[in-house]
Amino acid sequence: MIDRISPSNIQSMLETLRAHQSQAAGAALAPETSQTQQVEPPKFFEAVKAAVDRVNDMSQQSNALQDAYDRGEDVPLTDVVLAMQKSSLAFEATLQVRNKVMKAYEEIMNMPV
Numbered sequence: 001m002i003d004r005i006s007p008s009n010i011q012s013m014l015e016t017l018r019a020h021q022s023q024a025a026g027a028a029l030a031p032e033t034s035q036t037q038q039v040e041p042p043k044f045f046e047a048v049k050a051a052v053d054r055v056n057d058m059s060q061q062s063n064a065l066q067d068a069y070d071r072g073e074d075v076p077l078t079d080v081v082l083a084m085q086k087s088s089l090a091f092e093a094t095l096q097v098r099n100k101v102m103k104a105y106e107e108i109m110n111m112p113v
Contacts (some may be wrong), residue, residue: 055090062087 042050062083069075 052094055087055094058083058087058090 062080065075065080065083069077069080
């Protein structure tokens with residue numbers, strides 16, 4: 001995790017993001033769409049909402065498996081535990097991202113103008 005924000009850390013993160021962006025842009029172009037079409041990148045809010053929705057879906061699936069196991073349906077216990085762990089891990093990761101974003105926001109708001 002990043003404890004300090006330094007110019008080298010920021011530059012490293014920007015380079016990583018640019019590399020992933022170029023990979024995603026290359027993968028998004030299908031062979032039959034060789035024409036130059038402008039594809040609008042997803043909005044930040046939409047990306048965050050989609051990520052939170054995926055975490056919520058994992059939680060709901062985990063709860064559904066737990067309920068099915070509790071009712072005595074033929075659901076392996078390993079599947080239930082695995083779904084619970086995935087759900088927990090996704091929630092914790094989302095929480096950590098939220099904390100980092102809030103910390104960055106506070107640092108930006110405290111910067112002198």
